[in-house]
Amino acid sequence: MFVPCAKENDVIFEGYSLILPAISIGNVGQLAIDLLIYNLDLKQVGYLYDSSILPLVGNDPFTSPKIQQGNLVTSAEVYKCDEKKLVVVQLRAPLAKGCRQIFCDRIVRWIKECRIKQTVLLTSCIASERLDSQIQSGPFRYLLSPETQHLNEIFQKNFNWRCLEERNGEERSESDVFLPGGGVSKRFYKTCCRENIPLVTLLVFCAEGDNIPDAMILLYFVNIWLQMKVNKHDAASDKLQMNKGENRLSSF
Amino acid sequence: MWEVVYPTSRAVELGAEDDEEEKCMFQSNFTTPIVRLSHELQSDGKTVSCKLLVLAFERISTTFIEAHFLNNESQIVGLVSSGNMKEECTITNSLRQTASSDKTCFMHSADGSHEVLFCQSKIDVSPEACHNWANEVLSCIKADKILILSTLPASVCSLNCDGDSDRMFALKTESWKTKIDCKFLPSPNIVANLPAAALTYCQIFHIPAVMYVGVTATDSVVDSSVIEIFNGLLECEPLKDLPKRSETETAEFLKSMKIICPHLESNMYM
Numbered sequence: 001m002f003v004p005c006a007k008e009n010d011v012i013f014e015g016y017s018l019i020l021p022a023i024s025i026g027n028v029g030q031l032a033i034d035l036l037i038y039n040l041d042l043k044q045v046g047y048l049y050d051s052s053i054l055p056l057v058g059n060d061p062f063t064s065p066k067i068q069q070g071n072l073v074t075s076a077e078v079y080k081c082d083e084k085k086l087v088v089v090q091l092r093a094p095l096a097k098g099c100r101q102i103f104c105d106r107i108v109r110w111i112k113e114c115r116i117k118q119t120v121l122l123t124s125c126i127a128s129e130r131l132d133s134q135i136q137s138g139p140f141r142y143l144l145s146p147e148t149q150h151l152n153e154i155f156q157k158n159f160n161w162r163c164l165e166e167r168n169g170e171e172r173s174e175s176d177v178f179l180p181g182g183g184v185s186k187r188f189y190k191t192c193c194r195e196n197i198p199l200v201t202l203l204v205f206c207a208e209g210d211n212i213p214d215a216m217i218l219l220y221f222v223n224i225w226l227q228m229k230v231n232k233h234d235a236a237s238d239k240l241q242m243n244k245g246e247n248r249l250s251s252f
Numbered sequence: 253m254w255e256v257v258y259p260t261s262r263a264v265e266l267g268a269e270d271d272e273e274e275k276c277m278f279q280s281n282f283t284t285p286i287v288r289l290s291h292e293l294q295s296d297g298k299t300v301s302c303k304l305l306v307l308a309f310e311r312i313s314t315t316f317i318e319a320h321f322l323n324n325e326s327q328i329v330g331l332v333s334s335g336n337m338k339e340e341c342t343i344t345n346s347l348r349q350t351a352s353s354d355k356t357c358f359m360h361s362a363d364g365s366h367e368v369l370f371c372q373s374k375i376d377v378s379p380e381a382c383h384n385w386a387n388e389v390l391s392c393i394k395a396d397k398i399l400i401l402s403t404l405p406a407s408v409c410s411l412n413c414d415g416d417s418d419r420m421f422a423l424k425t426e427s428w429k430t431k432i433d434c435k436f437l438p439s440p441n442i443v444a445n446l447p448a449a450a451l452t453y454c455q456i457f458h459i460p461a462v463m464y465v466g467v468t469a470t471d472s473v474v475d476s477s478v479i480e481i482f483n484g485l486l487e488c489e490p491l492k493d494l495p496k497r498s499e500t501e502t503a504e505f506l507k508s509m510k511i512i513c514p515h516l517e518s519n520m521y522m
Binding site for chain 2: 023
Protein backbone atom coordinates (compact mmCIF):
# COMPACT_ATOMS: atom_id res chain seq x y z
CA MET A 1 0.00 0.00 0.00
CA PHE A 2 2.78 2.48 0.93
CA VAL A 3 5.25 3.31 -1.83
CA PRO A 4 8.15 5.62 -0.94
CA CYS A 5 8.93 8.60 -3.19
CA ALA A 6 12.54 7.65 -3.78
CA LYS A 7 13.44 4.18 -5.00
CA GLU A 8 16.10 3.56 -2.40
CA ASN A 9 14.26 5.28 0.41
CA ASP A 10 13.67 3.17 3.49
CA VAL A 11 11.15 5.22 5.44
CA ILE A 12 10.81 4.52 9.17
CA PHE A 13 7.62 5.47 11.01
CA GLU A 14 8.12 3.56 14.25
CA GLY A 15 6.94 5.54 17.26
CA TYR A 16 5.38 8.26 15.10
CA SER A 17 1.81 9.60 15.36
CA LEU A 18 -0.26 9.15 12.24
CA ILE A 19 -2.79 11.84 11.30
CA LEU A 20 -5.22 11.06 8.51
CA PRO A 21 -8.52 12.48 7.28
CA ALA A 22 -11.83 10.81 6.67
CA ILE A 23 -13.62 11.92 3.55
CA SER A 24 -16.54 13.43 5.38
CA ILE A 25 -19.08 16.23 5.09
CA GLY A 26 -17.53 19.52 4.01
CA ASN A 27 -14.17 17.80 3.38
CA VAL A 28 -13.20 19.19 6.79
CA GLY A 29 -10.64 16.51 7.60
CA GLN A 30 -8.96 16.91 4.20
CA LEU A 31 -8.89 20.72 4.50
CA ALA A 32 -7.37 20.42 7.97
CA ILE A 33 -4.67 18.11 6.61
CA ASP A 34 -3.89 20.60 3.82
CA LEU A 35 -3.55 23.33 6.45
CA LEU A 36 -1.26 21.08 8.45
CA ILE A 37 0.93 20.23 5.46
CA TYR A 38 1.22 23.89 4.50
CA ASN A 39 1.84 25.28 7.96
CA LEU A 40 4.31 22.62 9.06
CA ASP A 41 5.99 22.60 5.65
CA LEU A 42 5.80 18.82 5.65
CA LYS A 43 7.96 16.77 3.35
CA GLN A 44 6.31 14.19 1.12
CA VAL A 45 7.83 10.77 1.62
CA GLY A 46 5.52 8.54 -0.36
CA TYR A 47 2.15 7.52 -1.68
CA LEU A 48 -0.66 5.19 -0.71
CA TYR A 49 -1.21 3.15 -3.84
CA ASP A 50 -4.24 0.93 -3.57
CA SER A 51 -7.24 -0.11 -5.61
CA SER A 52 -9.56 0.99 -2.80
CA ILE A 53 -8.69 4.67 -3.45
CA LEU A 54 -10.03 6.21 -6.67
CA PRO A 55 -7.38 7.76 -8.92
CA LEU A 56 -7.01 11.53 -9.19
CA VAL A 57 -4.29 13.86 -10.44
CA GLY A 58 -3.89 17.60 -10.33
CA ASN A 59 -1.33 20.28 -9.87
CA ASP A 60 0.40 21.27 -6.67
CA PRO A 61 -2.27 22.92 -4.47
CA PHE A 62 0.26 24.62 -2.22
CA THR A 63 1.71 27.06 -4.72
CA SER A 64 0.11 30.20 -6.08
CA PRO A 65 -1.94 29.57 -9.24
CA LYS A 66 0.33 32.10 -10.95
CA ILE A 67 3.52 30.19 -10.17
CA GLN A 68 2.75 26.67 -11.26
CA GLN A 69 5.76 24.40 -10.98
CA GLY A 70 3.96 21.40 -12.37
CA ASN A 71 4.37 19.30 -9.24
CA LEU A 72 1.90 16.48 -9.57
CA VAL A 73 -0.49 15.70 -6.77
CA THR A 74 -2.16 12.29 -6.53
CA SER A 75 -5.12 10.90 -4.62
CA ALA A 76 -3.26 9.63 -1.54
CA GLU A 77 0.05 11.00 -0.36
CA VAL A 78 2.13 10.49 2.77
CA TYR A 79 4.07 13.28 4.48
CA LYS A 80 6.45 13.17 7.41
CA CYS A 81 7.92 15.45 10.06
CA ASP A 82 10.85 13.89 11.91
CA GLU A 83 11.12 16.73 14.41
CA LYS A 84 7.55 16.30 15.63
CA LYS A 85 7.43 12.55 14.92
CA LEU A 86 4.39 12.90 12.68
CA VAL A 87 3.20 10.93 9.68
CA VAL A 88 0.42 12.70 7.80
CA VAL A 89 -1.74 11.10 5.12
CA GLN A 90 -3.73 13.25 2.71
CA LEU A 91 -6.60 11.70 0.75
CA ARG A 92 -7.99 13.73 -2.15
CA ALA A 93 -10.31 11.21 -3.74
CA PRO A 94 -13.22 9.15 -2.47
CA LEU A 95 -12.87 5.47 -1.74
CA ALA A 96 -13.98 2.99 -4.37
CA LYS A 97 -17.52 1.76 -3.87
CA GLY A 98 -17.62 -1.46 -1.92
CA CYS A 99 -14.00 -1.09 -0.80
CA ARG A 100 -14.41 0.84 2.45
CA GLN A 101 -13.72 -2.13 4.69
CA ILE A 102 -10.81 -3.21 2.51
CA PHE A 103 -9.36 0.30 2.81
CA CYS A 104 -9.73 0.22 6.60
CA ASP A 105 -8.17 -3.24 6.85
CA ARG A 106 -5.21 -2.25 4.68
CA ILE A 107 -4.57 1.01 6.53
CA VAL A 108 -4.70 -0.83 9.85
CA ARG A 109 -2.31 -3.49 8.55
CA TRP A 110 0.08 -0.73 7.41
CA ILE A 111 -0.21 0.98 10.83
CA LYS A 112 0.74 -2.29 12.50
CA GLU A 113 3.61 -2.99 10.12
CA CYS A 114 5.04 0.51 10.65
CA ARG A 115 4.60 0.31 14.43
CA ILE A 116 2.81 3.64 14.52
CA LYS A 117 2.41 4.87 18.11
CA GLN A 118 -1.08 6.32 17.76
CA THR A 119 -3.50 7.29 15.01
CA VAL A 120 -5.52 10.50 14.84
CA LEU A 121 -8.53 10.56 12.51
CA LEU A 122 -9.79 14.02 11.52
CA THR A 123 -13.43 14.00 10.47
CA SER A 124 -16.74 15.84 10.54
CA CYS A 125 -20.41 15.10 11.13
CA ILE A 126 -23.63 16.67 9.93
CA ALA A 127 -24.56 19.56 12.22
CA SER A 128 -28.28 19.05 11.61
CA GLU A 129 -28.10 15.58 13.19
CA ARG A 130 -27.05 16.99 16.56
CA LEU A 131 -29.06 16.34 19.69
CA ASP A 132 -30.47 19.32 21.59
CA SER A 133 -27.75 18.89 24.19
CA GLN A 134 -25.08 18.96 21.49
CA ILE A 135 -26.40 22.18 19.99
CA GLN A 136 -25.90 23.96 23.31
CA SER A 137 -22.14 23.49 23.22
CA GLY A 138 -19.32 24.01 20.70
CA PRO A 139 -18.92 21.96 17.52
CA PHE A 140 -15.81 19.99 18.52
CA ARG A 141 -15.90 16.43 19.90
CA TYR A 142 -13.50 13.56 20.42
CA LEU A 143 -13.93 9.81 20.42
CA LEU A 144 -11.41 7.33 21.84
CA SER A 145 -10.86 3.68 21.01
CA PRO A 146 -10.35 1.33 24.00
CA GLU A 147 -6.56 1.57 23.55
CA THR A 148 -6.59 5.34 24.07
CA GLN A 149 -9.00 5.59 27.01
CA HIS A 150 -6.16 6.91 29.21
CA LEU A 151 -6.39 10.20 27.23
CA ASN A 152 -9.91 10.83 28.57
CA GLU A 153 -8.60 12.42 31.71
CA ILE A 154 -6.22 14.76 29.85
CA PHE A 155 -8.84 15.78 27.31
CA GLN A 156 -11.55 16.44 29.89
CA LYS A 157 -9.60 17.86 32.81
CA ASN A 158 -6.75 19.68 31.09
CA PHE A 159 -8.45 20.79 27.90
CA ASN A 160 -12.11 20.76 28.94
CA TRP A 161 -13.01 18.89 25.75
CA ARG A 162 -16.29 17.06 25.25
CA CYS A 163 -16.43 13.39 24.34
CA LEU A 164 -18.90 12.50 21.57
CA GLU A 165 -22.21 11.90 23.31
CA GLU A 166 -23.73 8.43 23.19
CA ARG A 167 -27.06 8.01 21.48
CA ASN A 168 -29.81 6.51 23.61
CA GLY A 169 -32.77 4.49 22.52
CA GLU A 170 -31.14 1.58 20.78
CA GLU A 171 -29.02 -1.20 22.10
CA ARG A 172 -25.52 -0.54 20.91
CA SER A 173 -22.27 -2.35 21.34
CA GLU A 174 -19.17 -0.60 22.67
CA SER A 175 -17.75 0.12 19.22
CA ASP A 176 -21.05 1.25 17.67
CA VAL A 177 -21.05 5.00 17.29
CA PHE A 178 -23.23 7.53 15.48
CA LEU A 179 -21.17 9.56 13.00
CA PRO A 180 -23.56 10.80 10.27
CA GLY A 181 -21.74 12.31 7.31
CA GLY A 182 -18.47 10.93 8.62
CA GLY A 183 -17.84 8.70 5.63
CA VAL A 184 -15.52 5.87 6.53
CA SER A 185 -14.99 7.19 10.11
CA LYS A 186 -17.33 4.72 11.81
CA ARG A 187 -15.96 1.74 9.93
CA PHE A 188 -12.38 2.83 10.63
CA TYR A 189 -13.16 3.31 14.31
CA LYS A 190 -14.70 -0.15 14.55
CA THR A 191 -11.76 -1.71 12.73
CA CYS A 192 -9.27 -0.01 15.06
CA CYS A 193 -11.25 -1.14 18.11
CA ARG A 194 -11.25 -4.71 16.82
CA GLU A 195 -7.54 -4.68 15.99
CA ASN A 196 -6.48 -2.93 19.22
CA ILE A 197 -5.13 0.13 17.41
CA PRO A 198 -4.80 3.29 19.53
CA LEU A 199 -7.14 5.70 17.71
CA VAL A 200 -8.20 9.23 18.60
CA THR A 201 -11.04 10.53 16.42
CA LEU A 202 -11.40 14.31 16.42
CA LEU A 203 -14.45 15.79 14.74
CA VAL A 204 -16.47 18.92 14.24
CA PHE A 205 -20.17 19.26 13.51
CA CYS A 206 -20.64 21.28 10.35
CA ALA A 207 -22.81 21.90 7.31
CA GLU A 208 -21.75 21.94 3.69
CA GLY A 209 -20.42 25.31 2.50
CA ASP A 210 -17.15 27.14 3.00
CA ASN A 211 -15.65 24.70 5.47
CA ILE A 212 -12.22 26.23 5.87
CA PRO A 213 -13.22 27.77 9.25
CA ASP A 214 -14.34 24.30 10.41
CA ALA A 215 -10.98 22.88 9.33
CA MET A 216 -9.20 25.63 11.27
CA ILE A 217 -11.24 24.83 14.36
CA LEU A 218 -10.37 21.16 14.04
CA LEU A 219 -6.67 21.82 13.59
CA TYR A 220 -6.70 24.31 16.46
CA PHE A 221 -7.79 21.49 18.78
CA VAL A 222 -5.27 19.05 17.31
CA ASN A 223 -2.58 21.63 18.01
CA ILE A 224 -3.68 22.10 21.61
CA TRP A 225 -3.10 18.41 22.20
CA LEU A 226 -0.08 17.65 20.02
CA GLN A 227 1.61 21.08 20.43
CA MET A 228 2.76 21.29 16.84
CA LYS A 229 3.13 25.11 16.66
CA VAL A 230 1.60 25.01 13.22
CA ASN A 231 2.91 28.23 11.77
CA LYS A 232 5.94 27.97 9.58
CA HIS A 233 6.52 31.72 9.54
CA ASP A 234 6.36 32.28 13.26
CA ALA A 235 7.26 29.34 15.44
CA ALA A 236 6.10 31.13 18.58
CA SER A 237 2.63 31.70 17.21
CA ASP A 238 -0.25 29.29 17.31
CA LYS A 239 -2.09 31.08 14.52
CA LEU A 240 -2.81 29.10 11.41
CA GLN A 241 -1.94 30.52 8.04
CA MET A 242 -3.95 29.83 4.95
CA ASN A 243 -2.13 29.07 1.77
CA LYS A 244 -2.51 32.17 -0.41
CA GLY A 245 -3.47 30.01 -3.34
CA GLU A 246 -5.69 27.92 -1.09
CA ASN A 247 -7.44 25.52 -3.32
CA ARG A 248 -9.62 22.58 -2.72
CA LEU A 249 -8.22 19.68 -4.63
CA SER A 250 -10.52 16.90 -3.73
CA SER A 251 -12.67 14.78 -5.90
CA PHE A 252 -16.35 14.87 -5.10
CA MET B 253 -45.04 26.86 3.96
CA TRP B 254 -41.79 25.34 5.21
CA GLU B 255 -40.10 22.38 3.65
CA VAL B 256 -37.68 20.04 5.37
CA VAL B 257 -34.67 19.71 3.11
CA TYR B 258 -32.20 16.98 3.89
CA PRO B 259 -28.54 17.99 3.72
CA THR B 260 -26.43 17.01 0.77
CA SER B 261 -22.69 16.61 0.68
CA ARG B 262 -20.16 16.99 -2.08
CA ALA B 263 -17.77 14.78 -0.15
CA VAL B 264 -19.76 11.78 1.00
CA GLU B 265 -22.87 9.94 0.07
CA LEU B 266 -24.92 10.67 3.15
CA GLY B 267 -26.59 7.65 4.63
CA ALA B 268 -24.47 5.27 2.63
CA GLU B 269 -21.78 4.85 5.24
CA ASP B 270 -23.41 1.91 6.92
CA ASP B 271 -24.35 0.11 3.76
CA GLU B 272 -22.88 -3.31 3.48
CA GLU B 273 -21.33 -3.37 0.08
CA GLU B 274 -18.54 -5.82 0.49
CA LYS B 275 -18.43 -6.95 -3.09
CA CYS B 276 -15.07 -5.47 -3.75
CA MET B 277 -12.91 -8.57 -3.92
CA PHE B 278 -15.34 -10.13 -6.33
CA GLN B 279 -15.69 -6.92 -8.28
CA SER B 280 -11.95 -6.39 -8.29
CA ASN B 281 -11.23 -9.81 -9.76
CA PHE B 282 -14.06 -9.45 -12.22
CA THR B 283 -12.89 -6.17 -13.63
CA THR B 284 -9.17 -6.83 -13.84
CA PRO B 285 -8.48 -6.21 -17.52
CA ILE B 286 -6.82 -8.73 -19.76
CA VAL B 287 -3.92 -7.48 -21.87
CA ARG B 288 -3.16 -9.48 -25.01
CA LEU B 289 -0.09 -8.63 -27.02
CA SER B 290 1.12 -10.07 -30.29
CA HIS B 291 3.96 -12.59 -29.99
CA GLU B 292 6.36 -10.59 -32.17
CA LEU B 293 6.15 -7.77 -29.63
CA GLN B 294 6.92 -9.72 -26.49
CA SER B 295 10.54 -10.10 -25.53
CA ASP B 296 10.04 -12.41 -22.55
CA GLY B 297 6.52 -13.63 -23.22
CA LYS B 298 4.98 -11.24 -20.73
CA THR B 299 6.18 -7.69 -21.22
CA VAL B 300 6.87 -5.37 -24.11
CA SER B 301 9.46 -2.62 -24.25
CA CYS B 302 9.10 0.51 -26.36
CA LYS B 303 10.52 3.99 -26.53
CA LEU B 304 7.22 5.82 -26.44
CA LEU B 305 3.74 4.77 -25.43
CA VAL B 306 0.91 7.12 -26.34
CA LEU B 307 -2.23 6.55 -24.30
CA ALA B 308 -5.27 8.23 -25.81
CA PHE B 309 -8.47 8.13 -23.81
CA GLU B 310 -11.99 8.66 -25.10
CA ARG B 311 -13.29 9.88 -28.43
CA ILE B 312 -11.58 13.18 -29.05
CA SER B 313 -8.07 12.06 -28.15
CA THR B 314 -8.35 8.75 -29.99
CA THR B 315 -9.72 10.46 -33.10
CA PHE B 316 -6.80 12.92 -33.02
CA ILE B 317 -4.33 10.03 -32.98
CA GLU B 318 -6.19 8.20 -35.76
CA ALA B 319 -6.32 11.31 -37.90
CA HIS B 320 -2.62 12.07 -37.65
CA PHE B 321 -0.68 8.91 -36.85
CA LEU B 322 -2.60 5.78 -37.79
CA ASN B 323 -3.30 4.58 -41.30
CA ASN B 324 -4.14 1.38 -43.13
CA GLU B 325 -0.61 0.12 -42.59
CA SER B 326 -0.73 0.58 -38.83
CA GLN B 327 -0.74 -2.78 -37.17
CA ILE B 328 -2.91 -3.78 -34.27
CA VAL B 329 -0.41 -5.36 -31.94
CA GLY B 330 -2.49 -5.87 -28.85
CA LEU B 331 -5.71 -5.26 -27.05
CA VAL B 332 -6.98 -4.64 -23.59
CA SER B 333 -10.29 -6.22 -22.74
CA SER B 334 -12.38 -5.39 -19.74
CA GLY B 335 -12.11 -8.85 -18.29
CA ASN B 336 -15.86 -9.01 -18.46
CA MET B 337 -16.89 -11.67 -20.95
CA LYS B 338 -20.00 -9.78 -21.98
CA GLU B 339 -17.94 -6.83 -23.11
CA GLU B 340 -15.06 -8.81 -24.56
CA CYS B 341 -13.80 -6.97 -27.59
CA THR B 342 -12.61 -8.81 -30.63
CA ILE B 343 -9.67 -7.96 -32.75
CA THR B 344 -11.85 -7.81 -35.85
CA ASN B 345 -13.62 -4.66 -34.71
CA SER B 346 -13.47 -1.54 -36.78
CA LEU B 347 -10.83 0.98 -35.85
CA ARG B 348 -13.31 3.77 -36.12
CA GLN B 349 -15.68 4.47 -33.34
CA THR B 350 -18.75 4.78 -35.45
CA ALA B 351 -21.09 2.64 -33.43
CA SER B 352 -21.84 2.58 -29.75
CA SER B 353 -21.00 -1.13 -29.69
CA ASP B 354 -17.53 -0.41 -31.05
CA LYS B 355 -15.95 0.23 -27.68
CA THR B 356 -12.47 -1.10 -27.92
CA CYS B 357 -8.98 -0.68 -26.62
CA PHE B 358 -6.35 -1.60 -29.17
CA MET B 359 -2.60 -1.18 -29.23
CA HIS B 360 -1.28 0.05 -32.55
CA SER B 361 2.20 0.20 -33.92
CA ALA B 362 2.57 3.02 -36.41
CA ASP B 363 5.63 1.48 -38.05
CA GLY B 364 7.15 -1.98 -38.17
CA SER B 365 9.77 -1.29 -35.52
CA HIS B 366 7.29 -1.25 -32.62
CA GLU B 367 9.28 1.48 -30.92
CA VAL B 368 6.22 3.69 -30.67
CA LEU B 369 2.95 2.20 -29.51
CA PHE B 370 -0.44 3.88 -29.50
CA CYS B 371 -3.05 2.67 -27.05
CA GLN B 372 -6.46 3.80 -28.28
CA SER B 373 -8.82 3.40 -25.36
CA LYS B 374 -12.45 3.89 -26.32
CA ILE B 375 -13.80 1.61 -23.66
CA ASP B 376 -15.82 2.66 -20.63
CA VAL B 377 -14.01 1.67 -17.47
CA SER B 378 -15.73 2.19 -14.13
CA PRO B 379 -13.85 4.42 -11.67
CA GLU B 380 -13.39 1.42 -9.37
CA ALA B 381 -11.62 -0.56 -12.11
CA CYS B 382 -9.23 2.17 -13.27
CA HIS B 383 -6.50 1.29 -10.79
CA ASN B 384 -6.37 -2.31 -11.99
CA TRP B 385 -6.50 -1.21 -15.64
CA ALA B 386 -3.47 1.08 -15.32
CA ASN B 387 -1.59 -1.44 -13.22
CA GLU B 388 -2.18 -4.25 -15.67
CA VAL B 389 -1.48 -2.32 -18.87
CA LEU B 390 1.55 -0.38 -17.67
CA SER B 391 3.17 -3.37 -16.02
CA CYS B 392 2.94 -5.20 -19.37
CA ILE B 393 4.27 -2.35 -21.50
CA LYS B 394 7.57 -0.94 -20.32
CA ALA B 395 7.94 2.41 -22.04
CA ASP B 396 10.83 4.85 -21.77
CA LYS B 397 8.33 7.71 -22.03
CA ILE B 398 4.56 7.92 -21.83
CA LEU B 399 2.30 10.53 -23.38
CA ILE B 400 -1.30 10.66 -22.22
CA LEU B 401 -4.04 12.50 -24.08
CA SER B 402 -7.31 13.22 -22.37
CA THR B 403 -10.15 15.71 -22.32
CA LEU B 404 -12.13 17.49 -19.65
CA PRO B 405 -15.56 18.98 -20.19
CA ALA B 406 -15.43 22.77 -19.82
CA SER B 407 -18.52 22.56 -17.61
CA VAL B 408 -16.56 20.92 -14.78
CA CYS B 409 -13.52 23.16 -15.04
CA SER B 410 -12.69 26.28 -13.15
CA LEU B 411 -10.65 28.27 -15.66
CA ASN B 412 -10.11 31.79 -16.85
CA CYS B 413 -9.62 31.04 -20.54
CA ASP B 414 -8.15 33.86 -22.60
CA GLY B 415 -8.60 32.13 -25.91
CA ASP B 416 -7.80 29.03 -27.88
CA SER B 417 -4.30 28.82 -26.45
CA ASP B 418 -5.81 28.19 -23.04
CA ARG B 419 -7.77 25.13 -24.08
CA MET B 420 -4.98 22.63 -23.52
CA PHE B 421 -3.13 22.10 -20.26
CA ALA B 422 -0.46 19.75 -19.02
CA LEU B 423 0.30 17.60 -16.01
CA LYS B 424 3.60 15.77 -15.69
CA THR B 425 5.39 13.30 -13.50
CA GLU B 426 8.50 14.23 -11.56
CA SER B 427 10.65 12.16 -13.94
CA TRP B 428 9.51 14.07 -17.05
CA LYS B 429 12.34 16.48 -17.88
CA THR B 430 11.41 17.61 -21.41
CA LYS B 431 10.16 21.17 -21.74
CA ILE B 432 6.39 21.58 -21.89
CA ASP B 433 5.04 24.27 -24.19
CA CYS B 434 1.66 24.83 -22.57
CA LYS B 435 0.41 25.87 -19.16
CA PHE B 436 -0.02 23.41 -16.32
CA LEU B 437 -3.58 22.54 -15.41
CA PRO B 438 -4.43 25.20 -12.84
CA SER B 439 -5.64 24.12 -9.41
CA PRO B 440 -8.26 23.25 -8.29
CA ASN B 441 -9.00 21.42 -11.55
CA ILE B 442 -8.48 17.71 -11.37
CA VAL B 443 -8.41 14.74 -13.70
CA ALA B 444 -9.94 11.44 -12.59
CA ASN B 445 -10.52 7.91 -13.90
CA LEU B 446 -8.25 6.15 -16.42
CA PRO B 447 -5.97 9.08 -17.34
CA ALA B 448 -5.44 9.79 -13.64
CA ALA B 449 -4.75 6.13 -12.89
CA ALA B 450 -2.17 5.98 -15.70
CA LEU B 451 -0.38 9.17 -14.65
CA THR B 452 -0.43 8.12 -10.99
CA TYR B 453 1.21 4.82 -11.93
CA CYS B 454 3.91 6.71 -13.84
CA GLN B 455 4.51 9.12 -10.96
CA ILE B 456 4.78 6.40 -8.35
CA PHE B 457 6.99 4.11 -10.41
CA HIS B 458 9.24 6.89 -11.75
CA ILE B 459 8.25 6.71 -15.42
CA PRO B 460 8.70 9.97 -17.39
CA ALA B 461 5.17 10.87 -18.43
CA VAL B 462 3.19 13.89 -19.49
CA MET B 463 -0.56 14.29 -19.80
CA TYR B 464 -2.14 16.84 -22.10
CA VAL B 465 -5.68 17.70 -21.13
CA GLY B 466 -7.92 19.35 -23.70
CA VAL B 467 -10.78 21.36 -22.26
CA THR B 468 -13.74 20.89 -24.57
CA ALA B 469 -17.35 21.93 -24.73
CA THR B 470 -18.40 18.42 -25.74
CA ASP B 471 -17.12 14.90 -25.20
CA SER B 472 -18.19 13.86 -28.70
CA VAL B 473 -16.50 14.38 -32.03
CA VAL B 474 -19.33 16.54 -33.36
CA ASP B 475 -17.09 17.94 -36.07
CA SER B 476 -13.48 17.65 -37.09
CA SER B 477 -12.54 20.96 -35.51
CA VAL B 478 -12.91 19.47 -32.03
CA ILE B 479 -9.74 17.42 -32.42
CA GLU B 480 -7.76 20.51 -33.40
CA ILE B 481 -7.42 21.22 -29.71
CA PHE B 482 -4.38 18.91 -29.72
CA ASN B 483 -2.84 20.25 -32.95
CA GLY B 484 -0.17 22.17 -31.05
CA LEU B 485 1.31 18.85 -29.95
CA LEU B 486 2.23 17.94 -33.53
CA GLU B 487 5.14 20.37 -33.32
CA CYS B 488 6.22 19.38 -29.79
CA GLU B 489 8.20 16.59 -28.24
CA PRO B 490 7.60 13.66 -28.33
CA LEU B 491 5.09 13.66 -31.23
CA LYS B 492 6.92 16.00 -33.60
CA ASP B 493 9.44 13.41 -34.76
CA LEU B 494 6.93 10.63 -35.37
CA PRO B 495 5.86 9.69 -38.92
CA LYS B 496 2.54 11.34 -39.61
CA ARG B 497 -0.17 11.15 -42.21
CA SER B 498 0.02 13.83 -44.85
CA GLU B 499 -2.31 16.79 -44.54
CA THR B 500 -4.38 15.47 -47.42
CA GLU B 501 -4.71 12.05 -45.80
CA THR B 502 -5.72 13.62 -42.51
CA ALA B 503 -8.27 15.82 -44.24
CA GLU B 504 -9.66 12.83 -46.11
CA PHE B 505 -9.88 10.80 -42.94
CA LEU B 506 -11.75 13.55 -41.14
CA LYS B 507 -14.06 14.03 -44.09
CA SER B 508 -14.80 10.32 -44.32
CA MET B 509 -15.39 10.01 -40.63
CA LYS B 510 -18.94 9.32 -39.71
CA ILE B 511 -19.66 12.03 -37.20
CA ILE B 512 -21.96 10.91 -34.45
CA CYS B 513 -23.23 12.62 -31.41
CA PRO B 514 -24.44 10.12 -28.84
CA HIS B 515 -26.57 12.69 -27.07
CA LEU B 516 -28.54 13.33 -30.21
CA GLU B 517 -29.03 9.65 -30.94
CA SER B 518 -31.06 9.20 -27.80
CA ASN B 519 -33.46 12.10 -28.04
CA MET B 520 -36.87 12.23 -29.66
CA TYR B 521 -36.39 15.12 -32.02
CA MET B 522 -35.45 15.28 -35.65
